[in-house]
Amino acid sequence: MAGAFGAASDDPPAKQWQGIITSCEKLSVSKDETVYRFVLEPRFAAMKHFQTSRLFQHQTIPDIVAAIFKHHGFSGVDYRFQKSRSYSVREYVTQYLESDFDFINRLCEEEGIWYAFEQHEQHGDVVVFGDSPEHYLRSQGLPVSYRHHVGLESVGTEALFNLSIRHNPIVEGIRTADYNYRSADTDLFAETDNKQSEESADNTVLLGKQQHWGLHPKTTDEAQVQTTLLNEANLCRQTIANGSGNVVSMTPMKVFQTDVSFPEAPDGWLVLSMEHSGSRDTAYSHTFTAIPAQLAYRPERTTPRPHIDGTLPARVTAAENCTYAYIDDMGRYRVKLPFDLDEWSPGGESRPVRLAKPYAGPEYGIHFPLHEGTEVMLSFVQGNPDRPYISGVMHDSAHTDHIPADWNTRNVIRTWANNKLRMEDLQGQEHIKLATDYQKSQLNLGHIVDSNRNKRGENGEGFELRTDGWGAVRAGKGILVSAQNQDANGKVLDMDDAIAQIEQALSLAKSLNKAAQTANNHNTDEETQRGRLKDALKDLKEAGLIQTAPAGIATATQQSQLHTANENIHLVSGNHTDITAGQSLTAHAAESLNLFAQSSGIKMQANQGKVEVQAQNDELQLNALKDATLTSSAGKVTIAAKEEILITCKGAYIKLSNGEVEIGSPKVVRVRAPLVVNGANGIKHKISDFKQNYSGGYIIYDEKTGLPITNLPYELTTENNEKLKGITNMEGKTIMAFTDKPEKVKIDIQKHSSERKRTLYFAGVESMDLYLEWTENEGAQ
Secondary structure (H helix, E strand, O other), X not given: OEEEEOOOOOOOOOEEEEXXXXXXXXXXXXXXXXXXXXEEEOHHHHHHHOEEEEEEEEEOHHHHHHHHHHHOOOOOOOEEEOOOOOOOOEEEEEEEEEEHHHHHHHHHHHHOOEEEEEEEOOOEEEEEEEOOHHHOEOOOOOOEOEOOOOOOOOOOOOOEEEEEEEEOOEOOEEEEEOOOHHHOOOOOOXXXXXXXXXXXXXXXXXXOEEEEEOOOOOOHHHHHHHHHHHHHHHHOOOEEEEEEEOOOOOOOOEEEOEOOOOOOOOOOEEEEEEEEEOOOOOOOEEEEEEEEOOOOOOOOOOOOOOOOOOOEEEXXXXXXXXXXXXXXXXXXXXXXXXXXXXXXXXXXXXXXXXXXXXXXXXXEEOOOOOOOOOEEEEEEHHHOOXXXXXXXXXXXXXXXXXXXXXXXXXXXXXXXXXXXXEEEOOOOOOEEEEEEOHHHEEEEEEEOEOOOXXXXXXXXXXXXXXXXXXXXXXXXXXXXXEOOOOOOOOOOOOOHHHHHHHHHHHHHHHHHHHHHHHOOOOOOOHXXXXXXXXXXXXXXXXXXXXXXXXXXXXXXXXXXXXXOXXXXXXXXXXXXXXXXXXXXOOOOOOOOOOOOOOOOOOOOOOOOOOOOOOOOOOOOOOOOOOOOOOOOOOOOOOOOOOOEEEEEEOOEEEEEEOOEEEEEOOOOOOOXXXXXXXXXXXXXXXXXXOOOOEEEOOEEEEOOOOOEOOOOEEEEEOOOOOEEEEEOOOOOEOOOEEEXXXXXXXXXXXXXXXXXXXXXXXXXXXXXXXXXXXXXXXXXX
């Protein structure tokens, strides 16, 4: 549709506009005529009637505007962009409950882009976008005549009738600031200064300053561009001209010169807006508003930005085949907004959106990943639709709450894979459960129940730590395991009862030591244990393990138990120590085996089989204060010796040696039996042949300090390739190696030992051939 001003003739109209009719009124009807009022607007104005909500991602503002025009069927000849600078790619732009017309106007105002309309006979009205004085519409015609209107109309002559100029104060400068969490240390402050430094400059026209926050720049360069645009919008309105005339060629965003010079506009005037008038009986005229053409025009930011108060629902999305939460390196999610009807690739439905958390800090905080389909609530920084963040997570009918109504006393954290922390507040059943389904590993504290809230057994109280997999309890400074009752406010390492009991046991050992010493038996090494108790175990001054229980300690296994110590094992009981074996009871000692009974004696009995007592490399002594009885209930008694047998009592004796029998007595020798004397005879008796054992070990020192090296891992290897592994004790000693013949035993210092590069030497035992050698590939040997 076209509208025009012109004479009632076949000549082309003097002024013509093309567009669409957006309003039609019938004003009056008579016999002679019907009067109508039509509103003719550019095709662009039709976008006022298209309101929608949608997202644009990773596009510049010119690209977004072009996309909307194409969506409405505009071709490349219906609009034109003229750009003097490159535009930043907007990560995320939201059109929220806005018409396309308002949306485009808002974006252009933010980027300092203006637009005007050109009239083409073939293409109709064409929208021209520009951002620089270079893009103003210009013509090469003569200057416009300025003829002040005095009431006399000059028919056919185009001229300006009047031109009034208004001067406005401007601000001294504009400051902007913002914060970008992606580069939190980047200062996004920018400012402009309109003060002139020349002495002749008049700065009295400068009035006040402006400060803006939240323009949402990403970099300092973007912040400076935004600040400059705001300042240019202020400067271009310092001088405003209002006038009237009938210049047909005058149009918005077109520069005109006058035949009268104006110092405010040495490059002419830029028309911003016009109002045309004319009728059958009134010649065409117009009024207009203009600014000096040397200034960069920036449209005022009059189109309001949508403001979202409250929240919007959304759903977390993910890329294809993503089993777990789809987050980026900054812990951000992608979401699908309910008003967004466009199709996006999976995981690309939105910009990365941050999740507000109750606690956060550098490399620490609270994190519970959100999985695809989870409903979230979006809030918006300053209500800006372009700046969403997840402020809450919701359950819905498709993703129900994990706590039903009848569990209103439970506090539960349960993850996607059913890892959970449960805290029950039900009176009388208070408990905490920390569990994972993997190998059913659980820690239960308090009232221990099953999934139906039933108590697990009559004694289902206290705590339970269980798993179907392996378990380990470690404490680098020591462990106290106690069944002693203690107030909850008591000391953590209160072990007074245990220490008192151990000291009592050591006192008993000390007392028996005195009795054993009197009987020429060996002492137990209770002094060493007393020192360890004082220096290491009490209050766990060193890494030790203390177990105590007032009602007893029991251990059981279907296989074997191993108790080992690098130094000593002490067993002390106040009453009885009982050892029972279903088959054999074997005790080996590298040095001596000592038994001492203070009051009730020692009994050794074998119900079946022999009793053998041997001193394989030394004497055998059997002594009794009173009678000594040697009997055989159903057999014979044989006494044999390789060299000599001597039986004596109060000076009388019988001596068997060298095949002879010698009987001597200081008194009478009585023979109360018939005496038969025959020729010489003898009995040979087999004498046991005892095998020789050989033994030896190492003592490892540090050559620099001369001190023994303790806790050093090593491995002993015999000539039969028998390997013995261990750790040196407090004196630097290894365990003893035992062989049945003299042979070499090699020591190897373990690879991972920090002592590998030290110089070592040893002190061995003469009965074994021990040696030390260095092997580059294996360590010290």
